[in-house]
Amino acid sequence: MNNFCIITNIDKDNEYKTTKLIQEYLTSKGKRCIISQENTAGTNDERTDVSWIPDDTDCAIVLGGDGTIIRAATDLYEKEIPLLGINLGTLGFLAEIEKQDIIPALDCLLEEDIHMQKRLMLNGNVSRNEKAFYDDFALNDIVISRSGFSRIISVSVYANGILVDTYHGDGVIVATPTGSTGYNLSAGGPIAAPGSNVIMITPICPHSMSQRSVLLSSEDEITILIDKSKKTQKEEAIATFDGRMAMELKAGDMIRIKKAEKVTKLIKINKKSFYEILRNKLK
Template sequence: MNEFIIFVKDNDEKVEKTAKSIINGIDKNKYKVFLTKRHAKALKLPSLAGNEHSFKNASFVVAVGGDGTMLRCARTFASYEIPIIGINLGRRGFLTEIKISQFNKILNDLFKGKYKIDERMMLDVEIIRNNKTIAKLSALNDAVIGKNGIARIIRMSAYVSGKIMTSYAGDGLIIATPTGSTGHNLAANGPILDPSVSAFILTPICPLSITNKPVVISSKEKIEITIDDTPKGIEAILTVDGQSTIKLEKNDKIIIKSYEHRTKFIRMAKYNFFSVLKEKLNWGQ
């Protein structure tokens, strides 16, 4: 039996109303629907609150919101590897390809198996301080090392599988996946990667040296970034997917590997990455 999880953007009345409409549409087809406990409370539908068992047995996740909702959804359900379909109620909708007006037709296609799975690699991020792990996170788009001030630089060193690659001095460093290559990475003049590629992109943010250019590295490698120096009064900060932030200290190590789980997006037959680039970013126009 197909079971659905509905994942929604927080604190948005329009999204909540749309989510309830989607739930009713799925329910009419006599399929089970679950929500996270937080969303069940927000939508005032406590009977639909799911648990570990229901999530493990779910066939699909429907993410209702924008790209930020998709990123949060991907991290939440990454370990379950449940296929995710995005309903776009945001602005750009780079990851969320489906309009709410299309959902009933898409629902029928899902029931008939008329879709394909688009797998995306993720980042496994570990922060080590004084030889102890203080945080572990996952990311679909990127992990960004930045700072809380604009007038001073931070210094870092990058190692690839234990060997020194280079040193950075500047405003920060972006470690992006191919999925994240069209986000902050692109704005910092990093390359666009086809999302089917498994690789890391290391793109410096406003580097002091003009020779510090973006580098693409195989996802089979392990990336280690050390915080070598931060000026007085300036804090280094790690942010994953633009949503979760942790303060860093001098001598902290950030270990980045390919995450053992992959995000699975549901794509309908007409989806093409390069068409999306043209539509959303006016690429090549």
């Protein structure tokens, strides 16, 4: 690898000390390394500006937390650049390299003593009156949740056109294996190994003791129909893709979700297994 870019969450490294350390080290090794100076990855209202990233970039080094990596993965979807995460956040399931291990990790990267993981992504398409009005990708999850305070919504979930269930509650999570340790886990959903070819459907606070998560094949197409639950409220629910872009949904709106054509490539240097990391992170 010869060409690198650094995507920095400025809330985690606001003076670019760690960022510049990495750039200087790579430059001293004869590599090209450019820095995004105005990136706001990890926030809910901004996208990573990828126009500054050359097409021949071999690796994007992402500094921040898992949220920064998730944002970068979506924004770099078309470029398909492998990502290496440096953890400046808290848990760091995706950003596995800790600050004190940066130099040894960079050495492994330069020697290509690495393992490349391919992570499944979701493509979600939102339509109203049979007309699509929003389309995006998600590495973690697509969430349909209630828009009102202290009220429930009703959503019907279909797999390949067949009704799976109708959920009454706070909403539903459609998660990838990568997203299984996020909101899905907090809502009582299962944990899936990163390489699993599954998609999880997990209800959020369902008003039924018998409703639990459902695991589908990654080849299945999921359709979520927003049902009418309150006559006096125009908006029934909101949809978020990896925690961003909250859009209001009305009764009759439909979200079609399927496996994205491309994957996120994560560079793994840490020799620890997913299960060891899981035990350590979740204690």
